[in-house]
Amino acid sequence: MYKAYVFVKRGFVSMLSYRMAFVLTLLGTFVGAAQFYFMAKFLGEGHEFPLLAPYGGNLMGYLIIGTTFMSFVGVSLNSFQGAIRGEQQMGTLEFLLMSDTPLHQILIYSALWNFLYACLSTSVIFLVFVLGMDINVNLGAALFILLLSVVCMSGFGLMSAGIIMVTKQGDPITWAFGTLSGLLSGAMFPIELLPPLLRTIAAVLPPTHALIALRKTIMVHAGLGEVRSQVLALLALTALTLPIGLVVFRWGFNRARTDGSLAEY
Amino acid sequence: MIRIHNLTKAYPKARDGRGSPVTAVDRVCLTIDRGEVFALLGPNGAGKTTLVKILSTLIVPTCGMATVNGYDILTQSSRVRASIGFSPGGERSFYFRLTGRQNLEFFGALQGLRPPLLHRRISEVLDRLGLGEEADKRFMKYSSGMRRKLGIARALLTDPPVLLLDEPTASVDPASARHIREHIRELKAQGRTILLTTHNMDEAERISDRIGILNKGRLIAVDTPANLRGVLHQCRLRLVVRNWGKDPARFIGGLRSISGVTAVYEGNPSLEVIMTQKEFVTGEVVRLIVEHGVEVESITTCEPSLEDIFLTLTGGETSRV
């Protein structure tokens, strides 16, 4: 636990030294959400949204949760490879590996900070918009879903990190997953609108299930029992993606150790 | 303490990603005893860093085996890591935005140290390396020498029995280099085994119990500094010339053709002759001086430096530093 603490502390100290950047990130997410606030106001005037009925028909909440959640998709996909590339650029990766803290712990702790950072930078939106709106949050359940979906998507993040250690450049997995999730997982519109084929693809994307469950827990105070099928889907996908992610990552790591290119970027 | 047998590392491809495989370490065999300071000496690209990183378990060797502190680097790598302190050759291996102390806190914690022991160890190593005053400045404000010292400080945090120091005194000013060397001697006195790399023959000669000369991945000589000198019977004759006489070129040509002379370095006004048979060559040199009417201000002989030995062993393939 002390190790987790020093990782978070390190992130915090660095963040404070980049105070400006943090304030700008905060402002950026805020402005982004404001955009959807006005958009929802504009579109929602005098309209009913039957497809949003399960979420209390609240278009504004629907859109803001959709866009905010996408930043967590980004965290899950990029935090491992981002952590590794960051350490490579600092020249510290070899030391982390020498420290005899198992690699998976190092990854988890780095990701933990990224997750906290994302929570921190979206918490303002959450407070201002979500608490200010006519909704009923089941905070515990919502956080659980958020965490579960981040873990689930981390499988893809691990694959991407493994590939990047070898290729030292962008990988197609992150790109495909990020783009498909943006389009198909129902961040901005209900997936019921998609043609059947695309809807099938959407069903295997973790963000699809995460978004449904999150919206229900945040907007209509659903408990975990009411979003059972989404939770099960996320668990099943986790059981599939996480082991694959670990295998790909191990492969990339060992390749880099043989090439002697661990510290290169 | 460190046993290396037939260790070989062939990088699958050269750094630029093209071309044929590079054999950076080539069938190296070596045993380093407990409490010994061993200097690995070699020119750029000799394979020193590669060898040290293999022992640190950061690079997987192509073949051969090695044990550190009795543990196999391949099958017991985590025990190997727990036995060593490693200080890297480069300058970038810390978080720029954190202070020296915060950096050590981070790495120390990852190595399993916990407060209050962690903080005590940090203060100890910082004082030892004379970084006490700079400890709370951000790493990015550190000079090269301070960065190097912080690297050594980190290697010492866990009080390991084996230290692997890649170029511990590179880019450090002479006073700090002396300080670091003194510190290495203290560490040896505490019974630690130290493997360090350097291009500096003088340094290797001064602090090590034995020296290994590495060239193009091959360990071409391993011996004590005294023996490396003795074995080669080399000697250096230094002339300071006042007047070069009628035909300087023929004079120098004459020096080169004396049997027993391995090299002549021309300078003005001084000239150096490297030779293997002291008495005979000195006589011949004096004869040539008289014959060519050269006026000499002084002639001195000196013990060979490792530099000379190194040049002889590597067949003068590297340029003179």
Ligand SMILES: Nc1ncnc2c1ncn2[C@@H]1O[C@H](COP(=O)(O)OP(=O)(O)OP(=O)(O)O)[C@@H](O)[C@H]1O
């Ligand atoms: N990751 C790598 N991939 C391919 N070739 C490499 C790699 N690392 C080192 N080499 C090559 O291996 C050889 C030995 O390099 P190494 O860094 O071990 O030398 P060194 O003795 O430490 O040199 P220096 O004194 O410059 O630090 C060099 O030819 C180098 O180009």
Ligand SMILES: [Mg+2]
């Ligand atoms: Mg080197």
